[in-house]
Amino acid sequence: MTPKQPSQEATSARQLAAALGGEPHWLVRVPGRVDLLGSHTDYNHLPVLACCLAAQSILAAARPTHTREVIAHNLQTIYPTARFELPHPHPLQPGPAGHWENYLKAGVQGALDQYRLSPSATGWEAVFQSSIPAGAGLSSSSALVIAAAMLTEAVNGLPCDPATLAAYLPSAERFVGTQGGALDHTTILRAQAEHLLHIAFAPPGLQHIPFPAEATLAICHCGQTAEKTGSARSHYNQRVADCNIATLFLRLNLEPDCSPWDLLRDPGKVGDLIQRLHIAPAKAAERARECVPSSLASPEAIAQAIRMPLSATLSAPLLRPNGHPIEFATLHPRDRIVHVLQEAERVHQAADAFRALDLQRAGSLMTESYQSARTLYDISTPALDQLITAGLQAGALGGRIAGAGFGGCALFLLPTGAFPTWKEAVLANAPNAGPCWEATPGPPAQITPNPTQ
Numbered sequence: 349m350t351p352k353q354p355s356q357e358a359t360s361a362r363q364l365a366a367a368l369g370g371e372p373h374w375l376v377r378v379p380g381r382v383d384l385l386g387s388h389t390d391y392n393h394l395p396v397l398a399c400c401l402a403a404q405s406i407l408a409a410a411r412p413t414h415t416r417e418v419i420a421h422n423l424q425t426i427y428p429t430a431r432f433e434l435p436h437p438h439p440l441q442p443g444p445a446g447h448w449e450n451y452l453k454a455g456v457q458g459a460l461d462q463y464r465l466s467p468s469a470t471g472w473e474a475v476f477q478s479s480i481p482a483g484a485g486l487s488s489s490s491a492l493v494i495a496a497a498m499l500t501e502a503v504n505g506l507p508c509d510p511a512t513l514a515a516y517l518p519s520a521e522r523f524v525g526t527q528g529g530a531l532d533h534t535t536i537l538r539a540q541a542e543h544l545l546h547i548a549f550a551p552p553g554l555q556h557i558p559f560p561a562e563a564t565l566a567i568c569h570c571g572q573t574a575e576k577t578g579s580a581r582s583h584y585n586q587r588v589a590d591c592n593i594a595t596l597f598l599r600l601n602l603e604p605d606c607s608p609w610d611l612l613r614d615p616g617k618v619g620d621l622i623q624r625l626h627i628a629p630a631k632a633a634e635r636a637r638e639c640v641p642s643s644l645a646s647p648e649a650i651a652q653a654i655r656m657p658l659s660a661t662l663s664a665p666l667l668r669p670n671g672h673p674i675e676f677a678t679l680h681p682r683d684r685i686v687h688v689l690q691e692a693e694r695v696h697q698a699a700d701a702f703r704a705l706d707l708q709r710a711g712s713l714m715t716e717s718y719q720s721a722r723t724l725y726d727i728s729t730p731a732l733d734q735l736i737t738a739g740l741q742a743g744a745l746g747g748r749i750a751g752a753g754f755g756g757c758a759l760f761l762l763p764t765g766a767f768p769t770w771k772e773a774v775l776a777n778a779p780n781a782g783p784c785w786e787a788t789p790g791p792p793a794q795i796t797p798n799p800t801q
Contacts, residue, residue, distance in 0.1 A: 360407050360477055361375050361407065361409060361799055361800070362800070363423070363477070364407060364408065364409035364423070364475045364476075364477060365409050365799075365800055367409075367421065367423060367475040368409050368410075368411065368421075368473070368474070368475045370411065371411070371798075371800055372409035372410055372411055372799060372800065373410060373411045373412060373502075373503075373797065373798065374409070374410045374411075374499065374502050374503075374795055374796065374797055374798075374799065375407065375408070375409050375410075375795070375796045375799035376406075376407070376408045376410065376474075376495050376498050376499055376502075376793070376794075376795045376796075377405050377406070377407050377793065377794055377795075377796075378405060378406045378491040378492075378494045378495045378498070378536060378793040379400040379401050379402070379404060379405040379406075379480075379491065379536060379790050379791070379792070379793065380400070380401040380404040380405065380480040380486040380487050380488060380491055380536075381398055381399065381400050381401060381486065381487045381490075381491075381531075381532055381535040381536050381539070382398065382399060382401060382485075382486060382565070382567060382750050382751075382757075382759050382787060383396055383397065383398040383531060383535075383750065383751065383759075384397045384398060384399070384544060384565075384698065384710075384714060384748075384759065384761075385397040385691070385694055385695045385698045385699075385713060385714060385717055385748075386398065386531065386547075386691060386692075386695045387687070387688075387691055387717055387720070387721045387725065387727070387748070387749065387753070388587055388591075388687070388688055388691070388721075388725060388727070388752065389529075389531075389619075389688050389691050389692055389695065390528070390529030390530055390531035390547075390549065391527065391528055391529030391588055391591070391617075392529070392591050392595075392617050392618050392619050392688045393529075393549040393550040393617040393618070393619030393620050393623075394549065394550070394618065394619040394629065394688055394689070394691070394692040394695075395546065395547060395548045395549065395692055395695040395696065396531045396535075396546075396547045396695060397544055397545070397546050397547075397557075397695050397698055397699055397702075398531060398535040398539070398544070398545055398547065399535065399539055399543065399544050399545060399559070399565075399789035399790070400535060400536060400539040400541075400789060400790045400791060400792055401480075401486065401787055401788075401789075401790055402541065402787070402788040402789065402790025402791070403479070403785070403787070403788065403790070404479050404480045404481075404486060404787075405478075405479060405480065405491070405790075406476060406477070406478045406479075406480060406488070406491045406492060406495050407476070407477050407478075408474045408475065408476045408477075408495050408499065409474060409475050409799065410472050410473065410474035410475075410499050410502075410503070411472065411473055411474075412470050412471070412472055412473075412503045413470070413471040413472055413473050414470060415470070415471055416433050416434040416436075416469065416470070416471050417431065417432070417433055417434075417471045417473075418430075418431070418432055418433075418434065418452070418456060418471040418472055418473075419431050419471075419472075419473040419474070420449065420452050420473075420474050420476060420496075421473075421474070421475045421476065422448070422475070422476045422477070422478075423475065423476070423477040424477070424478065427448045427476075430443075430447070430448065430449030430452055432449065432453065433471075434456070434460065434465075434466065434469045434470075434471050435457070435460070435466065436466040436467040437466065437467070439457055439460075439461075440453045440456065440457045440523075442523065442524065442525075448492065450523065450524045451489050451492040451493050451496065451521075451524060452492065452493075452496040453496075453523060454493045454496070454520050454521050454522075454523035454524055455492070455493040455494060455495065455496025455497035455498075455499075455500065455517065455520065455521075456496050456497070456500045457520060457523055458493070458497050458516055458517050458519075458520025458521075458523075459496075459497045459500035459501050459504075459506070459520075460500070461516070461520070462512070462516045462520075463501070463504070463506060465500075465504055469500070469504055470503050470504055471503070472499050472500070472503045474499060476492075476495070478491075478492075481569065481757075482573070483573030483574050483580075483755065483756060484569055484573070484574070484750070484751070484756040484757045485574060485749070485750040485751025485752060485753070485755075485756030485757045486567070486750060486751060486756070486757060487532040487535075487536065487751065489521075489524070489526075490517075490521060490528075490532035490533055490536065491532075491536060491793075493517060493520065493521050493533075494513065494517060494533060494536055494537065494793055495793075497513060497517055497520070498513065498793065498795050499795075501513075502795055502797075508795050510537040510538050510792065510793070511537075511538070513533065513537050514530065514533045514534045514537045514538055517533040518530040518532075518533050521533075525581060525585075525670065526581050526584060526585065527584070527585050527588045527669060527670070528584070529549075530547075530549065531547065534547050534554075535547070536792060536793050537792050537793050538554060538792060539556075539789070539790075539791070539792045540556045540789075540791065540792070541789060541790050541791040542558065542559055542788070542789050543556040543557060543558055543559060543789055544556070544557040544558075544559055544699075544702060544789060545557075546695070546699040549619055550617070550619040550620045550622075550623040551623065555699070557699060557702050557703055559702070559789045560702065560705050560707065561764065562705065562707060562763065562764055563707050563745070563761055563762065563763065563764060564761075564762050564763075564764050564765075564766070564767060564786055564787075564788075565759060565760070565761065565762070565786065565787040565788070565789075566739075566744070566759070566760040566761075566762050566767055566770065566771070566784060566785070566786055566787065567750065567757050567758070567759055567760075567784065567785055567787050568735055568739065568757060568758055568760070568771075568774060568778075568781055568782065568783070568784035568785075569756065569757050569781060569782060569783055569784075570729070570731040570732045570734075570735045570755060570756065570757065570758060570778075570780070570781055571731050571735075571780035571781050571782070572729055572731040572732075572755035572756070573755050573756065574751070574752065574753065574754040574755030574756040580752065580754040580755065582675075583727070583754055584752050584754070585669065585670075586674065586675055586678055586679075587684055587725065587727070588669070589666075589669060589674040589679070590679055590680060590681045590684035590685070591618065591681070591684050591685055591688060592615055592666060592669075593615075593644065593650070593666065593679065593681045594618070594636065594640045594681035594682065594684060594685035595615040595616060595617065595618045595621065595685065596608075596611045596612070596615040596654070596666065597636075597639055597640045597641065597653070597654075597681070598618060598621065598632070598635065598636055598639060598640060598685065599611060599615055599616065599621060600639075600654065601635060601638075601639035602621065602625060602627070602635065603621075603625075608654045608655070608656050609656070609660065611654075611666070612654075612656065612660065612661065612664035612665070612666050612667075613664065613665050613666065614665065614666070615666060618632070618685060618688065618689065619692070622689075628693070629689045629690065629692040629693045629696075630689070630690065630693045632689050633685075633686045633689035633690050633693075636682060636685045636686050636689060637682065637686060640681050640682040640685055640686075641653060641681060641682060642680065642681075642682045642683070643679060643680055643681075643682075644676060644679045644681065645676055645677075645679075646676050647661050647662050647667060647676070648661075649676075650667070680726070683723075683724040683725070683726075684724065684725060686724060687720050687721065687724035687725045688725075690720060691717060691720060691721075694713045694716060694717055697709075697713055698710050698713040698714070701713065707745055707761065707763070708745060710745070710746065710761060711744065711745025711746025711747075711761045712745075712746060713746065714745075714746030714747060714748045714759070714761055715740065715746045715747055715748065717748045717749075718736055718747060718748035718749055718758075721748070721749050721753060722749075725753075727749060727752065727753030727754055728749060728753060729753075729754060729755055731755065731780060731781070732749055732753070732755070732756075732758055734777075734778050734780075734781075735758050735774070735778045735781045736748070736749070736758050737777075737778075738773070738774045738777035738778040738781070739758060739760045739770075739774050739778075740760075741773075741777065742770045742773035742774050742777070743762070743766060743770055743773075744760040744761060744762055744770065745760075745761040745762060745763065746760065746761045747759065747760040747761070759787075767786050771784045
């Protein structure tokens with residue numbers, strides 16, 4: 349019998365074990381993800397359609413340290429070894445901006461808080477390797493947070509339950525300063541191989557949709573990274589502020605008995621609002637066009653619009669998320685909220701299109717998502733525009749920005765078998781783009797005990 353060729357993952361596991369210098373107790377595999385529809389909807393508690401990536405993942409081999417120390421090595425030498433103590437009684441503090449240890453700390457602190465592990469928690473030592481490109485919109489950062497949380501749970505005898513992890517990690521990741529939602533964690537932890545995941549946040553719900561054999565996904569990097577530790581994070585958080593301010597005005601219009609004082613503290617999420625009032629997203633978008641200001645130049649403009657004292661407005665948490673004042677020069681709440689509400693409608697329509705195997709319709713909705721993300725949400729770049737134009741001209745059924753935008757990858761829907769000639773045409777017309785690859789919806793994150801036995 350001819351021996352089987354070892355899989356790339358099995359080879360990597362042996363490499364990681366060798367680098368660890370001893371038998372690992374666990375191997376954790378956390379895939380990247382890509383969103384087919386749902387651009388910036390998740391932190392508004394509006395739906396998303398996404399899947400895991402079968403071929404791009406973070407792998408880590410780990411063992412307990414039997415102390416309170418966490419030690420994380422990385423086979424990619426650009427990431428220096430991270431080393432820190434499990435905290436008690438005070439929480440972990442972020443390290444230097446941009447250091448990969450901050451994502452490890454986010455996952456570790458999240459697990460400690462969820463299970464109230466301090467002061468008896470045990471640390472771990474691990475060697476990491478990633479095939480998810482960083483700054484590409486494919487969730488390399490959230491995958492690292494998930495891996496750290498799973499290892500912290502495993503070494504302390506906890507179950508690594510996917511639903512529980514997906515519930516607490518979105519807020520835990522805000523440790524690094526990005527005010528994100530639950531798209532990444534829910535997809536990575538709860539998707540299924542060969543399926544798309546239709547995620548609803550208000551009320552919570554998951555539906556798995558078989559990915560059609562007649563189609564394939566293609567991912568292509570535009571040539572410009574979008575690191576969430578740099579300017580992309582500031583732009584991202586500004587969009588969150590836009591939507592929160594827009595929700596305040598929409599609530600005052602739809603729920604006129606609301607107290608502006610309360611809304612300045614926390615306006616809630618627009619997804620919860622329309623669910624509570626049984627308003628369709630498209631109808632809510634129409635109302636937003638009427639009642640949400642197109643721009644706001646200053647805190648005085650908000651105070652005047654909602655008839656509140658300027659002093660109360662200036663000190664409101666809404667205008668100082670994370671203690672930092674928002675940038676009024678770039679506030680465009682009407683366009684932002686209209687985009688996410690219309691995008692929510694597209695998510696539901698695309699889920700129905702994939703169920704019905706209507707690939708033309710699904711692709712058209714993906715392209716509409718890109719056009720709205722470019723014009724209303726302003727998250728595209730010239731490099732992404734050139735790439736998506738080239739991909740559509742080369743015959744893609746649809747194309748859109750992957751992840752949060754501001755650089756990174758674009759995602760395309762193609763007929764099965766079309767990728768080789770399509771890729772050639774795309775790279776000819778977008779010479780700075782690449783790499784490009786076919787993507788398959790893959791399985792969720794998993795942790796394996798005693799992986800070399």
